[in-house]
Structure formats: structure tokens, C-alpha cells
Amino acid sequence: MKKKLPKYYPSCEEIMKANERLKNVINETPLQKNLLLSDKYKANVFLKREDLQIIRSYKIRGAYNKIKSVCYQTILKKGVVCASAGNHAQGVAYSCKKLKIPGRIYMPSTTPQQKIERVKMFGKDFVEIILIGDTFDSVNVEALDFCKKNKKIFIHPFDDVKIIEGQATVGLEILQQYPFHIDYIFIPVGGGGLISGVGSYFHQYSPHTKIIGVEPEGAPSMSISLKHGKVVELENIDRFIDGASVKKVGKLNFKICHKILYDMKTVPEGKVCTTILELYNLEAIVAEPAGALSISALDFYSKEIEGKTIVCILSGGNSDITRTEEIRERSLLYEEKKHYFIVQFPQRSGALKEFVNNVLSKKDDITYFEYSKKNSKEKGPAIIGIELSDKNEFTSLLKRMKKNKVHFQYINKNPDLFRILI
Incomplete structure (x- = not known):
């Protein structure tokens, strides 16, 4: 059953086009039934393993789709710019090398060396890394200012329809891999790119599936915005779950989420840490904090999901081993x-x-x-x-x-x- 959505929502036709652009570029990640989680919650729990994506994150989907959708000669001449300390930067870097176009990537000077090296590895000689400022917000201002002055093409991490259409291909794959009824889908939320993409596709092709967004308790940007009926910028956030901690969600992402969500849930950072450790110790799955968000929310819906079919998007696996002690500490405190x-x-x-x-x-x-x-x-x-x-x-x-x-x-x-x- 297909539902019609307002014009500013990504259409299924454009999502299909994005899927075509991404063929032979990304991995079709598996949708795996998880026996331990299924037994724990007395439900059929499936994990969409975007941690097994080519850059260990879904972010490559949106970044490549956006860049590829721009006229090649234009983008070759102007080059692209992005601001990111993590997975989006890697997606843009990989896309630049793949398409042989110049890229300029702004990252906070506090970015761990491991992440910087991964961006270099994916981008090679096609990207220039600029380390400046201490936070993503300050870096983002610098990147936008450079774009404006030099007429470059800015690749936004989430508030862009082509980014959203690229992320939506995760939902397309899920429904192709499991063409039966899905009762709930749990999706991590940072700026809102993934949930607005996957949610739009599900809203049209699987309208009875309940879409639940999950964000960090220390950075509840979408939850507070939905509560106020408008995009709200937070003054202070806990940046521990760095892949999903933003002060302000995208305007387009907010509009879509306001229409499609069944529920929004904030999860304590300590609970996410417990999930990370359990995934590693019991399943040998390496999940980054943002990647473990959706699974962490299941405890809060245990009665509601019993006997149901559930999909959790494990959105990334770029975990820094130097954070292991802090993850264990936060988990023990939460427990x-x-x-x-x-x-x-x-x-x-x-x-x-x-x-x-x-x-x-x-x-x-x-x-x-x-x-x-x-x-x-x-x-x-x-x-x-x-x-x-x-x-x-x-x-x-x-x-x-x-x-x-x-x-x-x-x-x-x-x-x-x-x-x-x-």
C-alpha cells in the first residue's frame, strides 16, 4: 500500500533513482535475525547491519547520492565541501575519490587521529582536510563561510533532499529483504537524515509499520523540537554519542519526522554503553555509540513489542578502541x-x-x-x-x-x- 506525501518529501521514484546511482558503489548490507535479542524480547528482532557498509556506516549512501546528482562538470570545476568529525566526512571522502573530484573537509582540531586517518585513507589525494575549531558547530560555520566566498558546493550531512533520498535506500533494501509485515522499526536520530529517508519510504510502502526514532538523552534535539512544534536549537548537549549528537536538527528532517513518527525515545548514554558491550561480548559485533542507539531502546518497549516483528538499524561500526574504558565505566554506572x-x-x-x-x-x-x-x-x-x-x-x-x-x-x-x- 502506497501513501501520498507532501511535495517536499522524498518520492519513491527519486529514492529508486538514488538506489540505481548507488549500485556498484555500496554494499547491500544484510538484514539478520538476531536470536539472542529475539529470545530476550520474545519477538522477531532483525538487525539491519549498516556497520558492515563499505565505510562502516550508512552515511556513504547520502553523500554519494548528493554528489553524483550534481552536474559532473560543475562539481569537477567547483569541488565539494563538508563539515564533519566522523562518518559523513568518510562518506564524502570516499565519494570524491570514486568520482575523482576535489573535496575540502573541515574537522574539529579535537578529532581523534584515527578518524582523521580514515578520511585520508578513503579520500587519498582528492581531499584536503582542514582542522579548525573545537566543536562541530564552529567548524560548520567555517565550512559554510568558505563555500559562500569561493562558490563551492556544500554537502550537508542531513538537511538536504538528495542526502535523505540516499539514506532512504536503507529502507528500500529492508523491504526487499523482508517482504512481510514489519510491526516496528527503530531508527537512530541525530540530525534526522536517516529517519526522514527510511521513514518516508516506510510511510509510503509499509504504512502500518510503527516508526520509532531514538536519540541520546544528552542531545534530545528532535524530541524537544517535536514537543515545541518547531526546530529548537539546544544550548548544551552531551557529545559522547558523537554520531547522533547535534544541537539542531534539519528543517526538512523535522518536517518529515513530524508527519511520520509513531514515537520518539531518548536513551541514557549509559544504557547505550551497556548495549555496545553486550553486542561485542555476546555477538562479536563492533558498534559505535550511535549505531547501538536503536537496539538500546528495545528495553523501554519490551511489553509492547512482545510477539511482534522488529527491525533495528545498526547504523555504524566506527568505534574508537581508546574509548573502551569510558564505555565500560558509563555502563557500570548506568547498571x-x-x-x-x-x-x-x-x-x-x-x-x-x-x-x-x-x-x-x-x-x-x-x-x-x-x-x-x-x-x-x-x-x-x-x-x-x-x-x-x-x-x-x-x-x-x-x-x-x-x-x-x-x-x-x-x-x-x-x-x-x-x-x-x-
Whole structure:
């Protein structure tokens, strides 16, 4: 069944054209039934594996479709420009090399070297990387200013109809690979390019499928915009889930999402970290934080999706190994298995030994300890991080601390102080 949409929505005909442009350029990524998730949620859960895409992300679809849709002679003469610290930059770089056109890619000076090297690898001599500014927002301003002054072609990461049509080919593939009824599709949301593309296609060809957008709790740009009925720019966001953390969603993306969404869900960053670790440990799947967003939302719909057919788009697998410790830390905090305290220790020998013997159980582990002895005082503060094997043991830990008259301050919920620790 095909539904008619307003003119500013990507048409199925244009999405088909995008699919043709992308043939022999991208991988048709698999749609895999995940047995562990299906068993956990008593549903048929399928993962669309865009982490197996040629640049390990769906972003190549929109970038290549946009660039290829412009007159070749024009784009060869002018060149293209983009601003990105991640997957969009890689998609543009790959497209430039493939089409043999010049590209200029602006990235924050804080971008990890691993990401810079991947952009260089995909773009080779066809791209120039400009490192400037500390945030994506400042870099984006520089890129747009350069485009305006030099009459270059800007490749927006999401707020462009050709970008949206390219991302929509993910939805086209899903319905070709599973031509049966799909009850729910969970799609990660950053600027809104993927969900407005895939959602538009599903809205027309699978109108009974409930489309659920999932974004980080620390960057709820689409959720807040939908609540206010207009695009809202956030002042501050948590950039941990960097592939889906934007201050402002696209205007076109917002219009489409306002029409097609069944629900929007924000997911805590710690929950996403738990999902990343579970995917790796149980499935040997390497997912980046934004890539794990859609799967992370399933817990919040567990009753609703029971017995249903579900598709989650695993949107990317460009994970930086240097972030592993932070991912584990955030996961433990979310799961309530890691707890930090400022403990006032008597400044005498044996005080720490008494704490370990009388307060900690055999399964508790001290994973962080910072103490500096001050000879002029009776007590000295120590910051202690304790990892529990079971979150339900936390109450018992507090009881033992109080029983042994330990003077402490619990600091997990103090973000300003705690941020120093991680």
C-alpha cells in the first residue's frame, strides 16, 4: 500500500533513482535475525547491519547520492565541501575519490587521529582536510563561510533532499529483504537524515509499520523540537554519542519526522554503553555509540513489542578502541554496579585494612583509590570507587559503612565532581 506525501518529501521514484546511482558503489548490507535479542524480547528482532557498509556506516549512501546528482562538470570545476568529525566526512571522502573530484573537509582540531586517518585513507589525494575549531558547530560555520566566498558546493550531512533520498535506500533494501509485515522499526536520530529517508519510504510502502526514532538523552534535539512544534536549537548537549549528537536538527528532517513518527525515545548514554558491550561480548559485533542507539531502546518497549516483528538499524561500526574504558565505566554506572565515595579515613595505620575487612564483601572490588596523607589532621579524605558484582548489594554496602561508623559522601550523582574522575 502506497501513501501520498507532501511535495517536499522524498518520492519513491527519486529514492529508486538514488538506489540505481548507488549500485556498484555500496554494499547491500544484510538484514539478520538476531536470536539472542529475539529470545530476550520474545519477538522477531532483525538487525539491519549498516556497520558492515563499505565505510562502516550508512552515511556513504547520502553523500554519494548528493554528489553524483550534481552536474559532473560543475562539481569537477567547483569541488565539494563538508563539515564533519566522523562518518559523513568518510562518506564524502570516499565519494570524491570514486568520482575523482576535489573535496575540502573541515574537522574539529579535537578529532581523534584515527578518524582523521580514515578520511585520508578513503579520500587519498582528492581531499584536503582542514582542522579548525573545537566543536562541530564552529567548524560548520567555517565550512559554510568558505563555500559562500569561493562558490563551492556544500554537502550537508542531513538537511538536504538528495542526502535523505540516499539514506532512504536503507529502507528500500529492508523491504526487499523482508517482504512481510514489519510491526516496528527503530531508527537512530541525530540530525534526522536517516529517519526522514527510511521513514518516508516506510510511510509510503509499509504504512502500518510503527516508526520509532531514538536519540541520546544528552542531545534530545528532535524530541524537544517535536514537543515545541518547531526546530529548537539546544544550548548544551552531551557529545559522547558523537554520531547522533547535534544541537539542531534539519528543517526538512523535522518536517518529515513530524508527519511520520509513531514515537520518539531518548536513551541514557549509559544504557547505550551497556548495549555496545553486550553486542561485542555476546555477538562479536563492533558498534559505535550511535549505531547501538536503536537496539538500546528495545528495553523501554519490551511489553509492547512482545510477539511482534522488529527491525533495528545498526547504523555504524566506527568505534574508537581508546574509548573502551569510558564505555565500560558509563555502563557500570548506568547498571548501578559502580559507586564512588569520599571517605574520611582516620590518619593512622590499619584504617584502610579495617575498611576492606569490615565494609567490603568478598565480591566487592576497589577499582579507584586516591588519597593524600595530611599529617596535621586527624582524618584525611580518600576518593574510592567500588564495583559490585550485583547492584542489589548496594544497600548492604551502605548499611555496613554506617554500622562501622564510616564517614562518607556519595558522589555518583554529583556531575561536576564526578566528571573529574572519568
